[in-house]
Amino acid sequence: MEVDGDFQNFKLSVTTDEIEKNITHATFRITSDQFDFPPEFHIKWSQPYVDVAGQWKTSSNADKSLPPDWTNSRNVTSFVTFHAPVISLFGYENKNRLTYACSDALNTLIIKSGVREEDAKIYNIIKLFTEKPSKVKEYEVVVRFDKRDIPYYAALNDVSKWWASLEGFEPVSVPDDARMPMYSTWYSYHQVVNEKKLLEECKVAKEFGCKSIIVDDGWQTLDANRGYAYTGDWKPERMTKMKEFVDSVHALDMKVMLWYSVPFVGEHSENYEKFKNKFLRYQEGDKWGRLDPRFPEVREFIIDTYVQAMKDWNLDGFKLDFIDQFRVYDGTVLEAVDGRDIASVYVAVDKLMTDIISELTKINPEILIEFRQNYIGPLMRKYGNMFRASDCPNSAVLNRHRTTSVKLLCGNTAVHADMIMWHYDEPVELAAMQYTNIMFSVPQISVKLKEIPADHLQMLKFLTRYWVDNREILLDGEFAALYPETSYPVLISTGEEKTIAGIYDNLILDMEKFVFKKLDIINGKATDYIILKVPDTFEAKVQVFSCTGELVSDQQILFNKGINQINVPVSGIVKLTKN
Known part of the structure; x- marks a missing residue:
């Protein structure tokens, strides 16, 4: 060295x-x-x-x-x-x-x-x-x-x-609701959201296990052109009855989280004039700037925004976005001058985020805070309790890869999948692959539940109920992510009484790796069989379920030493119990 x-x-x-x-x-x-x-x-x-x-x-x-x-x-x-x-x-x-x-x-x-x-x-x-x-x-x-x-x-x-x-790295606590399925508005509604439609989504989502709704970008502006030129005031221009909406969702025994882009202030916002000289970066083409957290008034503004929203609307959490835009840019002054009280951008970010979580937990110790990949480093665990895979719409394989990568390094912080979505003409077995590929993380669902086909809804109900019933193993079991060079085609989580394996490619599952009484196998691939390599002969009760919950077969099977095959529908689940 x-x-x-x-x-x-x-x-x-x-x-x-x-x-x-x-x-x-x-x-x-x-x-x-x-x-x-x-x-x-x-x-x-x-x-x-x-x-x-x-x-x-x-x-x-x-x-x-x-x-x-x-x-x-x-x-x-x-x-x-x-x-x-x-x-x-x-x-x-x-x-x-x-x-x-x-x-x-x-x-x-x-x-x-x-x-x-x-x-x-x-x-x-x-x-x-x-x-x-x-x-x-x-x-x-x-x-x-x-x-x-x-x-x-x-x-x-x-x-x-x-x-x-390490000192200064202590993660925040993770509320149980951070570990339950959620409904997200982003892929299903994007910026065109309204209280009535979202409340109807909540009613359906609640039936099959969702405990929270994340209202994403759009609630705060009537502009629906993407971008952040109108960002920075955080007034509910589109969802004008926010408190009433939150109360209605709470009446369903669900939580409400709101999206905020933390560093952005757009040139069409009322706050632009106040902060236009307190940016880390401003690009003419973007029409919005990145706030500089080294100014105490910037930190105060950001913190007060979330504190006031919690108090006014009784919110349960926040999806805090674009934190990675707090960074050093070309030309960034690295001294505590011109009103800045901290020289280092990153020290200021740490203070800002530490103060945010401190103030919010004073109001609600069970506050939910989501960050997305790539802001998932060890210090981020101090400020939030949910880490989500970065955006990969309709990509089952990439969602599996990203959730697994986050899960391997974040301890007990709740790992969330990117919101699952699909085309409504998709065969139900293939639509279900969006779900079966993210089983070892917390699901976020983002389809219009009253518009998807009936078998798609039944699939969501079955898989979500299965996930909820097995979440302690899926989230907390001893986790093995095999063959990372090929995007983790085998994922295994072992609990005290059961092991769950997800199979995502046409390969042989070596049973020598398992010591189990009960084993569930998730068929997360587009073929209707699973191949097992058995080290010693054993007999087991084997139940096979389709992705919609239909019991396809229920029988005693003698597994001989060597290669064995179980027939299971695409996106189906095998439940195996040794005699």
Whole structure:
């Protein structure tokens, strides 16, 4: 390992601590006698490219291959509201080969693993202070190196636990309602929402298990042209009877969450003139600016907006969007000048978000706060209790990939799927794949429930009830995400009394990996069979259900050692109980 940098007035010290066999923490500390801008420096090391199938990182991109070391196209850039500073190099049988992570999840870090063509080695690098920071006298970062021969997903889970144990990283509590299915208005209504129609959706959604409605963009403006030129006043121009609507939803025993774009103020808003000189960035083509949280009046405005909305309308939560736009841009002044009381953008963001969750939990300790990928780093767990996969409309495979990627690193924070939707002419079995592919996360449903075909509605009812009945296993069980290089075609969650496996490709499920009395298998692919490899002969009661809940078969089956086949409809579920 080597460290490169022109440290000038700073002194560098490096210490290492073996936490346990094959886990080392290396501490890099720089100090100066006076406040100064810390220098850019790089931490580098290499290793043979042996039994490494790919790299896992927090990007929503499904490509897990290692790039050549000469390209910067797939660097991991992280800061408080963007990704997380971790990479896991995994082998061909899901084993960890090296997982490395940094304790600094606040500032901008660039990390990368790439293959060098000349020697078939993997060259790893961590770049610090590539983005000019605020002045400091000292700075410290710990890099965790995990070389244990364990599943890569176990190594990532331990990284998540390590982060959560650090001072200032403590995650907020997760209310039970954050772990229940929700109805979202975004794909079904986009910006054209109204109270009457949404209340009707709630009545239907409530019947099959939804506990909340997320009213997305549109409630606050009559403009329906996308974009954020009219954003920033947060008055219910379209849904003018907001309090009445919230009360009506509460009467159904459901919660209400509202969408807000946190940093944006548009040029057509009343607040534009007030804040036009307090932006981090403004682009003429966008017609809206990104607020600078280093101004105390900006932080006060944002916090008061949510506090007042909660008090006025009795809201249960917020979908806080575009947090990642709080960042350092070209030309950003990095000093506490001209009315700014904090020099660092990221320190100001941390203060803003910490104060938001503090003020809101004073009003309602069970407040629901959703963030979406890519603002799902370890510090974001301090401010919110729901992490949603980034937008992937009508893409079952990508939704599975993204929910799984979020789930592997976020501990007990509730992982939500991107809102599921489909064309209403879709055969019900294929429409159901949007659901079966996200079973190991919290479903958000975004179709018009009174317009979808009757069998589609029956499918939603059956799968949601199944999900609710099994959510402790699906969300809290010991989770295994196999073969990340091919978008996790096998997902397994093991509880105390039952194991649930999701199969998403035409492959053989090796039963040697299971110790179970009860096993449910979700057929999340477009073929009507599941192939099992059985290590020892056993007999079991086997029930097969269609995606609409029809009992297709109920029989005793002798599973012989070797290859066995179970016939199951597309998007169906097998329930297997050993005798």
